[in-house]
Amino acid sequence: MVPKNKATITDVARAAGVSTATAGRVLGGYGHTSEDKKEQVLKAAQSLGYRPNALARSLITGKTRTLGVVAGDIQSPFYASVLRGISNVAEANGFGLLITNSDEAQSKEVRSVELLAQKQVDGLIVTPSDTRKARHLHNLRAMGVPLVLIDRAVAGLMVDRVATDNIAAAEHAVRHLIAAGHRRIGIVAELVDEDGGGLAAFLNRAIAGDPIETETLYPSWQRLLGYVRAHRIEGLSVDPRLTLRAGSYSAQAAQAVVPSLMAAAEAPTALFTTDGTMSEGAMRALNELQISIPGDVSIICFDDLDWMSFHRPGITTISQPRLAMGEAAARMLLERIRGEEYPPRTVLMPAELIERGSVARL
Amino acid sequence: MVPKNKATITDVARAAGVSTATAGRVLGGYGHTSEDKKEQVLKAAQSLGYRPNALARSLITGKTRTLGVVAGDIQSPFYASVLRGISNVAEANGFGLLITNSDEAQSKEVRSVELLAQKQVDGLIVTPSDTRKARHLHNLRAMGVPLVLIDRAVAGLMVDRVATDNIAAAEHAVRHLIAAGHRRIGIVAELVDEDGGGLAAFLNRAIAGDPIETETLYPSWQRLLGYVRAHRIEGLSVDPRLTLRAGSYSAQAAQAVVPSLMAAAEAPTALFTTDGTMSEGAMRALNELQISIPGDVSIICFDDLDWMSFHRPGITTISQPRLAMGEAAARMLLERIRGEEYPPRTVLMPAELIERGSVARL
DNA sequence: CTGATGTGTGAGAACGTTCTCTTAACCGAA
DNA sequence: TTCGGTTAAGAGAACGTTCTCACACATCAG
Numbered sequence: 022m023v024p025k026n027k028a029t030i031t032d033v034a035r036a037a038g039v040s041t042a043t044a045g046r047v048l049g050g051y052g053h054t055s056e057d058k059k060e061q062v063l064k065a066a067q068s069l070g071y072r073p074n075a076l077a078r079s080l081i082t083g084k085t086r087t088l089g090v091v092a093g094d095i096q097s098p099f100y101a102s103v104l105r106g107i108s109n110v111a112e113a114n115g116f117g118l119l120i121t122n123s124d125e126a127q128s129k130e131v132r133s134v135e136l137l138a139q140k141q142v143d144g145l146i147v148t149p150s151d152t153r154k155a156r157h158l159h160n161l162r163a164m165g166v167p168l169v170l171i172d173r174a175v176a177g178l179m180v181d182r183v184a185t186d187n188i189a190a191a192e193h194a195v196r197h198l199i200a201a202g203h204r205r206i207g208i209v210a211e212l213v214d215e216d217g218g219g220l221a222a223f224l225n226r227a228i229a230g231d232p233i234e235t236e237t238l239y240p241s242w243q244r245l246l247g248y249v250r251a252h253r254i255e256g257l258s259v260d261p262r263l264t265l266r267a268g269s270y271s272a273q274a275a276q277a278v279v280p281s282l283m284a285a286a287e288a289p290t291a292l293f294t295t296d297g298t299m300s301e302g303a304m305r306a307l308n309e310l311q312i313s314i315p316g317d318v319s320i321i322c323f324d325d326l327d328w329m330s331f332h333r334p335g336i337t338t339i340s341q342p343r344l345a346m347g348e349a350a351a352r353m354l355l356e357r358i359r360g361e362e363y364p365p366r367t368v369l370m371p372a373e374l375i376e377r378g379s380v381a382r383l
Numbered sequence: 384m385v386p387k388n389k390a391t392i393t394d395v396a397r398a399a400g401v402s403t404a405t406a407g408r409v410l411g412g413y414g415h416t417s418e419d420k421k422e423q424v425l426k427a428a429q430s431l432g433y434r435p436n437a438l439a440r441s442l443i444t445g446k447t448r449t450l451g452v453v454a455g456d457i458q459s460p461f462y463a464s465v466l467r468g469i470s471n472v473a474e475a476n477g478f479g480l481l482i483t484n485s486d487e488a489q490s491k492e493v494r495s496v497e498l499l500a501q502k503q504v505d506g507l508i509v510t511p512s513d514t515r516k517a518r519h520l521h522n523l524r525a526m527g528v529p530l531v532l533i534d535r536a537v538a539g540l541m542v543d544r545v546a547t548d549n550i551a552a553a554e555h556a557v558r559h560l561i562a563a564g565h566r567r568i569g570i571v572a573e574l575v576d577e578d579g580g581g582l583a584a585f586l587n588r589a590i591a592g593d594p595i596e597t598e599t600l601y602p603s604w605q606r607l608l609g610y611v612r613a614h615r616i617e618g619l620s621v622d623p624r625l626t627l628r629a630g631s632y633s634a635q636a637a638q639a640v641v642p643s644l645m646a647a648a649e650a651p652t653a654l655f656t657t658d659g660t661m662s663e664g665a666m667r668a669l670n671e672l673q674i675s676i677p678g679d680v681s682i683i684c685f686d687d688l689d690w691m692s693f694h695r696p697g698i699t700t701i702s703q704p705r706l707a708m709g710e711a712a713a714r715m716l717l718e719r720i721r722g723e724e725y726p727p728r729t730v731l732m733p734a735e736l737i738e739r740g741s742v743a744r745l
Numbered sequence: 746c747t748g749a750t751g752t753g754t755g756a757g758a759a760c761g762t763t764c765t766c767t768t769a770a771c772c773g774a775a
Numbered sequence: 776t777t778c779g780g781t782t783a784a785g786a787g788a789a790c791g792t793t794c795t796c797a798c799a800c801a802t803c804a805g
Contacts, residue, residue: 042754042757046754073791095463095466096467108482160432439762443761445790
């Protein structure tokens with residue numbers, strides 16, 4: 022029996038012959054009620070098909086039991102996995118999930134945050150699209166809205182954060198290539214929006230070993246830094262011509278930038294791609310150029326995608342724990358929502374090198 | 384200037400020296416207000432950092448401008464793309480998106496729907512995990528909650544629905560294999576929860592050309608039906624031993640079931656996998672068995688995944704418009720929410736055969 | 746017997762909006 | 776002048792809950 026027009030707590034109270042207060046106590050599970058009244062109310066609720074209105078409840082309690090997420094693009098394997106991780110712990114705690122895409126554009130991110138804030142989410146998980154300016158995020162903090170950052174940091178924004186240890190992971194990958202005898206290693210990276218004077222200046226500082234503020238670096242720059250550090254450690258010089266900047270976050274951009282490098286006089290013997298999208302673009306380019314792996318060129322990719330294990334040859338990758346990152350972020354956010362107080366925490370998750378068949382020994 | 388404690392419309396009204404009614408009219412954009420009052424209110428709102436509380440608004444208007452989605456698993460490429468499509472039109476219309484996973488388990492689906500209903504979403508998009516019984520969905524209809532189904536139908540539930548034309552697409556794929564000279568074609572399908580007497584009985588009815596209620600068939604069964612029909616049309620008999628049922632929706636299950644078939648006395652010369660997950664499992668198995676494509680076996684996959692275009696050889700696939708499906712579903716839902724009345728619509732989207740290099744001519 | 750403590754119940758306020766009424770002013774037409 | 780219509784603005788109800796308060800009635804220690 023499902024009535025067409027929804028029953029409210031007042032209807033239930035009337036049907037059960039009690040006050041709305043008592044009905045609320047039974048149905049909301051707070052306060053004290055006698056067994057018989059409880060039974061009456063429950064029976065009335067059942068027969069009326071009562072469903073609590075979370076809106077009204079939230080309005081008065083000030084809690085929505087809803088988390089807001091601003092992801093770059095739900096569709097990409099990275100965000101899809103992270104979201105699943107977030108969803109797992111949200112669900113386990115009875116929280117809903119309001120999800121938006123920023124497409125890595127700050128204007129969209131700002132609109133998303135505004136939407137989520139108006140809907141009164143209890144907390145937000147954001148992958149900020151700009152690591153420098155982010156007034157909307159500072160505002161959230163000032164308003165006391167719990168906030169957790171994933172994958173990127175924001176300068177001066179002291180909040181919880183979870184990310185991969187990009188520098189160490191990239192360094193590990195490149196040293197693995199060097200250990201296999203490779204001396205000319207190309208890097209295919211997004212490297213959008215250079216901060217502090219462009220790619221050349223960054224490379225010079227990195228090569229010279231100058232101190233660099235790594236926290237607020239974009240992941241692709243961090244991975245480039247790891248690449249440079251690996252060279253330094255192994256006593257190799259870095260050839261800037263081997264640094265391929267896609268300039269935007271798309272497989273097309275990566276694909277477009279690879280051929281020139283491979284056709285160069287001194288082509289690299291190995292490639293390091295700095296994320297799943299770059300990997301896809303690079304693979305597309307190599308496929309079109311009929312370059313064989315690892316015969317003509319070796320490759321290590323950042324982020325282990327499904328196909329890499331059954332591709333021939335298997336692709337050697339840096340596997341980052343995407344699901345666990347989402348879960349960690351959600352758990353940290355829930356702690357903040359519960360009111361637990363810590364100094365802002367940064368969780369750097371280790372990535373794992375998975376050796377398959379895409380790296381040749383020279 | 385961002386005040387710590389949030390300002391309400393009452394605060395704004397007081398600061399502007401008007402009634403809450405007038406402030407509401409300005410800030411909510413309804414009714415009439417004079418220019419000077421409007422200016423005062425806007426200025427007050429600005430300086431107080433006023434942000435409307437969507438909860439309170441929704442409570443009284445009865446509209447939340449939020450869509451609920453119950454997907455199987457956000458993480459899978461299929462759902463990720465569909466969700467992105469939904470998200471695109473939701474966002475364009477100023478709607479939020481509350482997303483949950485069912486993992487294809489009805490118990491979780493029921494809990495998800497309950498959560499979303501309590502949060503008073505204006506409408507729901509669901510990929511029902513059970514096409515037979517779905518009381519919770521019938522209840523929604525009875526309560527007048529707009530509902531759109533994706534990918535699957537539910538027996539007796541007359542609501543809008545968008546899906547791929549699975550039977551035609553599968554038939555097309557298998558006929559393509561037959562045209563290439565293949566006579567023994569294996570099918571790798573999920574085929575969970577047989578309805579009406581199991582796989583053998585279903586095959587017999589399909590082979591005999593008996594009428595079959597196709598609407599409420601699960602996609603993998605529909606694709607199996609297309610497979611059988613292709614054989615009928617081409618005058619070939621169907622060998623039930625070539626029907627591989629994974630029995631659950633996971634790549635592992637698909638992977639586990641392939642080796643026996645390939646080792647059989649009369650192994651198939653071609654394989655048809657009925658979805659992305661089955662494709663992945665089959666590819667894993669073939670890779671482990673060192674079976675080469677298309678030399679040892681040809682393959683056509685259902686659902687075009689990213690890697691299929693740069694895999695060597697390129698994988699010939701049936702490409703279904705996942706993004707467009709999500710967009711269509713969201714658009715239909717928004718129409719219903721706006722109150723437009725039609726008889727329940729079923730949108731069957733055509734899938735496209737993309738020829739690449741995984742099918743050999745015999 | 747008194748006071749303190751705890752349980753059970755209801756009346757009514759509160760949450761932050763929008764909605765419904767009412768009043769008032771103004772305008773032009775009868 | 777009177778009437779109807781439009782525009783502007785405020786008072787207060789309404790949405791469906793939970794919260795606060797008050798009160799009645801136990802029970803129990805001193």
